[in-house]
Amino acid sequence: MSAWGTGPFENEAAAGYAYEVVQDGPFALAEAFDVALDPDHEDLAAEEGHRAVAAAETLAAVLTGDTSALTDAALRDWVQGADPTELAHLRGHALEALDRVTGPGSELAGLWEDSEDADAWQRDILRLRAALI
Secondary structure, three states, X not given: OOEOOOOOOOEHHHHHHHHHHHHHOHHHHHHHHHHHOOOOOOOXXXXXXXXXXXXXXXXXXXXXXXXXXXXXXXXXXXXXXXXXXXXXXXHHHHHHHHHHHHXXXXXXXXXXXXXXXXXXXXXXXHHHXXXXX
């Protein structure tokens, strides 16, 4: 796993994804959720799981104003300029995507399950879920 921490942007896939959000805005968020929730794929690859978690964190930052988990300055700037009312409809998709990321068939959940940081990752996902509810 190409991760250096349990946070939503502490891995290569999410770090690269931050650039996509800055470039493509709401489309990048919706796309990450759509890919994670694609019913044609029984399993969810780790990279797609990382992207879904990063998208959920980005959405939570827009909705709550808390950018503390965002490690990219350009992404923080984008979030501060985003209109929460235009993105609130993605909240349900984000929560469903987090369920998929932490559920059976998720490569990412399997990788964290075997890690000594599994509890910290789970706590961070629970924090993120609470921010989206």
